[in-house]
Amino acid sequence: MKRLNSQLQHDGAPLELVLLIRTLLAACKEISFRVSQGALAGVLGSTLSENVQGETQKKLDVISNQILKDILSESGYVKAISSEEEESVVPCSPNGNYLVSFDPLDGSSNTEINSLIGTIFSIAHAPQWMEADDPSAFLQPGTQMVAAGYVLYGPSTMLAMTTGRGTHLYTLDKTHGGFLLTHPNVKIPVQTSEFSINTSNQRHWQEPIQSYVSELLAGSEGPREKDYNMRWVAAMVGDVHRVLCRGGIFMYPFDKRNPQMPGKLRLLYEANPMAFLVEQAGGLASTGSGRIMDVMPEEIHQRVPVIIGSKEEVENCVARFK
């Protein structure tokens, strides 16, 4: 089976980017080990603090963030990082050529139930003009990403990666510590009969999502003339992984409860990397009013509505916003 290095080279990734990705994945392997030790390593449960988004931090949020931050900032490849768990941009090496954004632990409420969690990341070039502590360099649309992916800490530890030449899935071989290419060039089926949305928020959705989901729920007796199934992992990383593996549509739409908050998921380190992976696998990723990767961020923790997955299903949903 092909190793990660040779696939990255095959896809034309420059050497420094390959070295950066390997460094980042060394951090993820360390997180994978801590996660697998669970209660034995004392890593479960909450801390007494909140992050910048006002969410209670889990111990694993803090530990994963620290592992990634330490390894990336010492690597020499990274000029600055932005993280869900850091209020501001973290300056790293003044001569680093890359910017890395990450959600160190996605789905952290799943840690208590030994369910799916993961690390989501995106990588862009650091502009020459930027000072290492300048957040404005992170305010580039997702189309500027040079690589993106996630590491899923599940029954096996898996990596989904793209450098813009297709999306590949790798499995961590824990006997020798390498990521092996197990699912090259994944393609999301254009049609699906599986959807994913937190229906407890239904009363807060806008009309387009209300009408779309009610048609899916009507099943074979409704206008779609087929039955749909529903899945919700409560971790975007797990839901998008399922979409990459067998298709589906995943939505975290705008919620009328807080008009200042355009959705729950964060653009830089959740929506954009997943959009890049899904588009490279033949799917679509939309906010409802446009392509996620075209959104120009105004701040590093910006949120966006997310409608992502099988092409024809995303098109059907998004058509209602016009």
Ligand SMILES: O=P(O)(O)OC[C@H]1O[C@](O)(COP(=O)(O)O)[C@@H](O)[C@@H]1O
């Ligand atoms: O089930 P809920 O509460 O609607 O939220 C689930 C969503 O929240 C998130 O867990 C947010 O991620 P974090 O755990 O990184 O804060 C998404 O991954 C997921 O899709």
Ligand SMILES: [Mg+2]
């Ligand atoms: Mg998250």
Ligand SMILES: [Mg+2]
């Ligand atoms: Mg998180």
